[in-house]
Amino acid sequence: MSRNCIGCGAYLQSEDKKKIGYVPLSKNSDAKYCERCFKIMHYNEKLIMPLKNINTYILKEIQKKKYPVFFLVDFLTINAETIRTFQSIQNEKILIISKLDIIPKSIKKERIGSWLARVYGINEDIQFISTKKKIHTKLVTNRMIEKQIKQAYILGYTNSGKSTFINQMCLDSHLANTKITTSLLPNTTVDFIHIQLGNSITIIDSPGFTYEKTIYQEKEFNLIEKINPKHFLKPITYQVKPITSILIENKIRLNSDVVNSFTFYMSNALSIRRVFEENKEMRTLTKSIYKLTENQDVVIKGIGFVHIKKACHLSIYIEDNDFIEIRDSMF
Numbered sequence: 001m002s003r004n005c006i007g008c009g010a011y012l013q014s015e016d017k018k019k020i021g022y023v024p025l026s027k028n029s030d031a032k033y034c035e036r037c038f039k040i041m042h043y044n045e046k047l048i049m050p051l052k053n054i055n056t057y058i059l060k061e062i063q064k065k066k067y068p069v070f071f072l073v074d075f076l077t078i079n080a081e082t083i084r085t086f087q088s089i090q091n092e093k094i095l096i097i098s099k100l101d102i103i104p105k106s107i108k109k110e111r112i113g114s115w116l117a118r119v120y121g122i123n124e125d126i127q128f129i130s131t132k133k134k135i136h137t138k139l140v141t142n143r144m145i146e147k148q149i150k151q152a153y154i155l156g157y158t159n160s161g162k163s164t165f166i167n168q169m170c171l172d173s174h175l176a177n178t179k180i181t182t183s184l185l186p187n188t189t190v191d192f193i194h195i196q197l198g199n200s201i202t203i204i205d206s207p208g209f210t211y212e213k214t215i216y217q218e219k220e221f222n223l224i225e226k227i228n229p230k231h232f233l234k235p236i237t238y239q240v241k242p243i244t245s246i247l248i249e250n251k252i253r254l255n256s257d258v259v260n261s262f263t264f265y266m267s268n269a270l271s272i273r274r275v276f277e278e279n280k281e282m283r284t285l286t287k288s289i290y291k292l293t294e295n296q297d298v299v300i301k302g303i304g305f306v307h308i309k310k311a312c313h314l315s316i317y318i319e320d321n322d323f324i325e326i327r328d329s330m331f
């Protein structure tokens with residue numbers, strides 16, 4: 001009988017250790033979890049399975065069934081790519097801003113809603129949740145009951161908190177005692193997982209959409225962990241002059257041609273420091289110059305954004321321009 005891992009959704013197999021769903025033959029007959037999930041859960045091992053063409057696979061699958069979609073995006077990963085993916089979904093859908101607990105208290109939810117409509121043209125219903133703080137974790141099940149929906153997908157980019165949210169739904173409902181694997185690293189869930197909450201509701205967890213490119217390499221576990229904030233964000237402001245630049249993790253350098261103010265909205269675990277513009281240590285990065293008007297944000301895809309107060313010519317040194325997006329600020 002074919003079985004899937006209840007932690008990540010992979011089909012359990014004992015043929016290829018390097019592929020998803022592997023479980024040693026000796027354990028195959030009664031295993032519920034694959035070896036990778038077992039190691040992540042019990043030994044906190046850092047195991048990433050790169051998934052090929054996952055975005056296309058997800059979009060194709062959800063089109064077949066047309067079930068409603070609850071799409072999670074956390075505050076720091078609202079960007080043109082994540083929103084484009086949300087907008088490409090034809091199913092009935094709701095945008096959920098997850099990890100509400102990391103959003104600085106100074107930013108009001110209403111402001112985020114109107115800004116999303118203005119900058120990204122989001123006209124759909126938007127909701128906020130925090131699984132960590134147990135805020136609105138019954139939102140999906142309540143909606144489903146109210147609208148008599150029997151099946152729904154939980155979608156979102158990798159690490160947006162889908163599986164953690166579903167595990168909480170199971171705890172809340174007392175109707176399913178299963179535990180999906182969650183972790184700080186990307187691609188934890190590798191296939192769809194159907195969770196039956198009692199007789200009337202099925203929640204479907206999904207593999208996360210992945211970015212076309214990422215600023216970290218596959219094995220930069222330390223950096224990947226730092227990017228994901230564990231607590232609420234403390235925005236940090238730097239007053240800058242043209243002779244100084246700000247360097248983020250030796251990967252991105254920002255320089256303004258006028259005296260300016262940069263406020264960083266990204267994980268406080270990341271290294272952000274001042275360097276002299278003449279410093280040669282970043283020679284390998286490519287420089288591009290952007291003309292910014294007053295109060296714009298520079299988005300660094302997958303990491304967060306920097307609020308730039310004054311109009312300027314902003315030089316950005318980075319490995320690839322695709323990580324950068326300039327947008328009107330919510331401030």
Ligand SMILES: Nc1nc2c(ncn2[C@@H]2O[C@H](COP(=O)(O)OP(=O)(O)OP(=O)(O)O)[C@@H](O)[C@H]2O)c(=O)[nH]1
Pocket residue numbers: 098099100101102129130131132133156157158159160161162163164165181182183184185186187188189190206207208209228229230231
């Ligand atoms: N601060 C905060 N962190 C959260 C919250 N929900 C989930 N996380 C963390 O976000 C990380 C990713 O969570 P997952 O549930 O594995 O994310 P996912 O969307 O299922 O990721 P994939 O399976 O890779 O697509 C984990 O380290 C979680 O602990 C939340 O409400 N607040």
Ligand SMILES: [Mg+2]
Pocket residue numbers: 162163164181182188189206208
């Ligand atoms: Mg998951």
